[in-house]
Amino acid sequence: MEVTVIGTGYVGLVVGSCLAEGGNRVTCVDIDVDKIARLNSGEISIYEPGLDRLVSHNLASGRLRFTTDVGEGVRTADAIFIAVGTPPGEDGSANLAFVLEAARTIGDHIRPNTVVIMKSTVPVGTSEMVRSEIASRTDTPFYVCSNPEFLKEGDAVGDFMYPDRVVCGVDADETRSRMEEIYEPFVRSGNPFIFMDIASAEMTKYAANSMLATRISFMNQIAELCERTGADVEMVRRGIGSDKRIGPSFLYAGTGYGGSCFPKDIQALMQTADDFGVDLKVLRAVHESNDRQKTVLIRKIQSRFGDDLSGMHFSVWGLAFKPETDDMRAAPSLTVINALLESGATVCAHDPVAMNVAREFHLKNTIDYGKDEYETLIGSDGLIITTEWLQYRRPDWSVVSKHMARKIIFDGRNIFDPLRMEALGFEYYSIGRYQVGSIGQRARSDINDGSSNSSRSNGG
Numbered sequence: 301m302e303v304t305v306i307g308t309g310y311v312g313l314v315v316g317s318c319l320a321e322g323g324n325r326v327t328c329v330d331i332d333v334d335k336i337a338r339l340n341s342g343e344i345s346i347y348e349p350g351l352d353r354l355v356s357h358n359l360a361s362g363r364l365r366f367t368t369d370v371g372e373g374v375r376t377a378d379a380i381f382i383a384v385g386t387p388p389g390e391d392g393s394a395n396l397a398f399v400l401e402a403a404r405t406i407g408d409h410i411r412p413n414t415v416v417i418m419k420s421t422v423p424v425g426t427s428e429m430v431r432s433e434i435a436s437r438t439d440t441p442f443y444v445c446s447n448p449e450f451l452k453e454g455d456a457v458g459d460f461m462y463p464d465r466v467v468c469g470v471d472a473d474e475t476r477s478r479m480e481e482i483y484e485p486f487v488r489s490g491n492p493f494i495f496m497d498i499a500s501a502e503m504t505k506y507a508a509n510s511m512l513a514t515r516i517s518f519m520n521q522i523a524e525l526c527e528r529t530g531a532d533v534e535m536v537r538r539g540i541g542s543d544k545r546i547g548p549s550f551l552y553a554g555t556g557y558g559g560s561c562f563p564k565d566i567q568a569l570m571q572t573a574d575d576f577g578v579d580l581k582v583l584r585a586v587h588e589s590n591d592r593q594k595t596v597l598i599r600k601i602q603s604r605f606g607d608d609l610s611g612m613h614f615s616v617w618g619l620a621f622k623p624e625t626d627d628m629r630a631a632p633s634l635t636v637i638n639a640l641l642e643s644g645a646t647v648c649a650h651d652p653v654a655m656n657v658a659r660e661f662h663l664k665n666t667i668d669y670g671k672d673e674y675e676t677l678i679g680s681d682g683l684i685i686t687t688e689w690l691q692y693r694r695p696d697w698s699v700v701s702k703h704m705a706r707k708i709i710f711d712g713r714n715i716f717d718p719l720r721m722e723a724l725g726f727e728y729y730s731i732g733r734y735q736v737g738s739i740g741q742r743a744r745s746d747i748n749d750g751s752s753n754s755s756r757s758n759g760g
């Protein structure tokens with residue numbers, strides 16, 4: 301089948317190369333000239349495990365190509381995926397400008413009986429808006445369907461190739477059979493194809509992300525209570541995650557959810573609810589709790605050292621919003637680094653893959669970068685862990701101790717054992733667990749809200 305993917309970002313590039321691997325002839329189009337030029341020269345614009353091999357292999361076989369000519373991509377297609385961005389507008393609702401622009405181009409060039417597939421995450425009703433936009437520019441018959449994407453960055457290729465399920469909102473038999481043909485190579489092991497109406501498919505994507513975000517915020521609130529009461533959130537997580545009704549996923553307390561999807565999708569669903577006069581109280585609480593959680597590390601740091609951090613120097617391990625990606629959109633690392641800088645501190649950071657993105661877009665020249673994680677520690681008053689990359693989990697503690705000016709760690713990902721840190725002579729602050737305090741004793745934490753230790757000076 302001739303497939304065109306409009307928008308060659310995280311989703312479009314993964315979808316396009318996986319569909320090419322599945323035997324289709326795929327054209328990936330984007331209006332970003334530089335991105336397409338780099339892709340045509342074999343340079344992958346994002347870090348995603350396994351994607352470079354998939355792209356180069358399918359480029360070489362001729363099943364995958366990249367172009368900036370959206371119209372040409374549309375004219376040759378039997379199926380068109382719209383995978384452009386839907387960033388938050390000022391009021392939090394999904395900005396549909398890119399989607400509708402793509403729809404207009406489709407309307408100008410579409411050939412008969414093409415299926416237009418909404419891959420971007422869009423509010424209920426958007427696929428119908430796309431249908432109207434196309435229909436306003438052509439008399440050619442065409443089909444529209446909603447096929448939300450559930451891949452997660454860091455494991456996107458695996459998620460697309462072996463999906464838990466494929467959700468598809470359709471309103472015509474022809475669309476259904478075209479979608480079955482496209483996805484046939486990826487659902488062979490019995491993972492279900494779930495057909496439904498278009499509105500329900502659009503809602504399913506938002507409901508899924510909202511449910512996952514709810515679990516995270518719930519555990520972050522339980523973590524705060526654990527710190528006050530002397531319970532350990534890691535034990536609680538294991539205790540409840542083994543309950544089949546609950547399951548173990550998305551129960552890790554930390555520094556709040558980030559990335560390009562959860563924050564914007566939760567806001568967009570709240571806006572949809574507002575528009576329809578429904579008060580999504582649970583989701584509002586999830587969102588507010590997450591906003592507060594993003595400041596948990598800076599609150600702990602300022603509680604330990606005071607509000608004014610002038611003259612202090614901190615190391616940050618991890619910039620990406622999660623491991624195995626270089627995506628820093630809404631990353632918790634940005635919240636803590638910007639707060640440190642505003643409080644007068646200097647920062648040296650490391651990330652295995654996201655340092656270029658940080659330098660180019662998010663942090664520019666505001667901080668220093670270490671050639672490895674150990675270099676960031678030289679003269680450091682505190683190490684802050686914001687992304688749980690595997691390589692940070694078993695550091696050489698003798699090197700860490702030698703480099704740091706003060707052996708203090710603020711761990712936003714709970715990657716170390718407090719008892720071991722205590723034995724190694726560190727002050728160790730983590731999320732929802734015993735804090736190994738400055739006098740080397742385990743204690744219930746009251747360092748979370750800054751109330752008890754805020755009188756300490758920068759000098760510690």
Ligand SMILES: NC(=O)c1ccc[n+]([C@@H]2O[C@H](COP(=O)([O-])OP(=O)(O)OC[C@H]3O[C@@H](n4cnc5c(N)ncnc54)[C@H](O)[C@@H]3O)[C@@H](O)[C@H]2O)c1
Binds near residue numbers: 329335453
């Ligand atoms: N990133 C994820 O993990 C993920 C997962 C599931 C769903 N989604 C959803 O998929 C959609 C795309 O997300 P993304 O992360 O890939 O975005 P992205 O910003 O990485 O990529 C979007 C691309 O679309 C291009 N574009 C914009 N307008 C265009 C047009 N008219 N014609 C051609 N190209 C155009 C942009 O240049 C950009 O390269 C969003 O709705 C997002 O919510 C994302």
